[in-house]
Amino acid sequence: MNPILADIYSTILPSAPYVIAAYALLWVALLAYVLVIARGQKRAEAQLMLLEEALADRQAKGE
């Protein structure tokens, strides 16, 4: 390759890992937050189930 062209393109390969890392980490961070939300949701639903069972028990005992 003509040396000037080589020079023009010289930064592309070395910078590629950083560019890929930037975009990848961006989506990883967003997914991490989604996981936080999902975990909170699961926990809340488990609590709700426990409450429903307790209420059903109480009603059964009441009668």
Added chain:
Amino acid sequence: MAPEGKSPRLPEAGQWPDRVAPAALVAGIVLTTVGFLMAFLWVPPVGGASVGGAELIGDAMVSQKLLLSQKIFYFHMPVAITSFIALVFGAWYSLRFLRTREARYDTCARIALEITLLFIALTMITGEMWTRFEWGVWWSWEPRLTTYLVLMLVVIAYFVLRGSVDEPERRAAFSAVVAIIAFIDAPICFMVTRLIPSSIHPVVLREGGMSPEMGLCVAVVAAGMLCVAFALYRARFRQVRLAQRVEALKEELGD
């Protein structure tokens, strides 16, 4: 982000924003993908240091090194814009809390600040990667990174403060005040590092002189990121409201 008419209706899960949220998420993903493709395939590359001569590439004379790392900018700036808009909403909900003392607004403010923190973290990550390649060091005290670091510290301080006050009323009032101070502080931070000439530490402003194609790409990605942020906010809000309602039920049933 939540309906607030003249009637004292508080933001609640399951109202109209929740129906819009999935559509917003899809729109956000589409827009950011389109923007990503635009960034790499359509916007002309930005030149860096000059090379010895000039070559004909495509149909233009190129006499500088073509930068791939600059492409990070097309996600770095939109994410920064989104974080600031999230902060605006956080301050708005904090203000509403201080006016009405309704705990619901405190919840909204807290979640908005969570989104702010998330997007500031994204800004720092993309900025880090960009800096690392450009300057070969992990950190330089240049205005952009320093401003975001300071902003991130304020938002982290907000959450630490919330953790260290036990009484709910006080916690909400204190965090609302801090959120408003953070909102006022952010633009001042931006201005200060740009307006003060620093001849000791040369400031390299890269955003100066954006061509229209660059601007369009940034706008597309910014719109996409805002949609994603909105969807995340509603999802988190629904989850937190569910947990709060379950807690309230628990207390009433006396378990």
Added chain:
Amino acid sequence: MAEREKQERARRSDAPASPRSELCARPSALEQYRVLLMKDLRQELRTKEMLVSMGIYALLVIVVFGVALSFARPGADFLEVSGGLLWALVVFTSLLGLNRSFSHETENGCLEGLLLAPLDRGVVFLAKATSNLAFLAIVEVIAVPLYWVFFSSFAAPAASAPLIVVPLLLGSVGIAGIGTLLSTITASTRGKDVMLALLFVPVVFPLLYACVSATTAALAGGVLMEEAFATSLALAAGYDVVMLLASWVLYDFVVS
């Protein structure tokens, strides 16, 4: 103002001599401010506890700086860091002062007593901020010459050096203002001192940046002075105005 006071005195003498009616007569805002400020100043000047500890703390920080710089070669470059080091000294000392000024109130339950009286919250803020500013100013008057004494062997400052009084004043006003608001918030949290530092440093960053720039410009003189001094001072003043206004308005919510 005299008319109002006369009317209040008349009301007071007419009403039955019960403690309740005494509280109902509200002095003017300026009088409230003066009384609160005098109370703080008198209390401190009696014991001088906080001033002495702030002064010694400043000296200790200077000693630490001395150790930190003990392997640096003296030269004109030192002037570039000297402004920044001076402001680091001011920030650390003011953090100490802000913490202690509020610990008095919370320890003795003065704050609750203060809030029971029908005082305008904004006035409470201004009085507290002014007393904090006064203490900070007194300590700075001692610490800045001390700093010069210890570090004048490194480099001689430029002719414009006395101008550092201006950024010091502007910075102290800003620090006292926003610091009073933040220390009121953190006084009733769990990790008091650390919480204050956590909130204070990022919020005060723009002010610090501007003041360091102005101080370095004044100390180094020359081309730096012309470029940066006026802009930095304008920005610092802008910060002061905005943040003082915000703190004054928000103080009500923090104290109720």
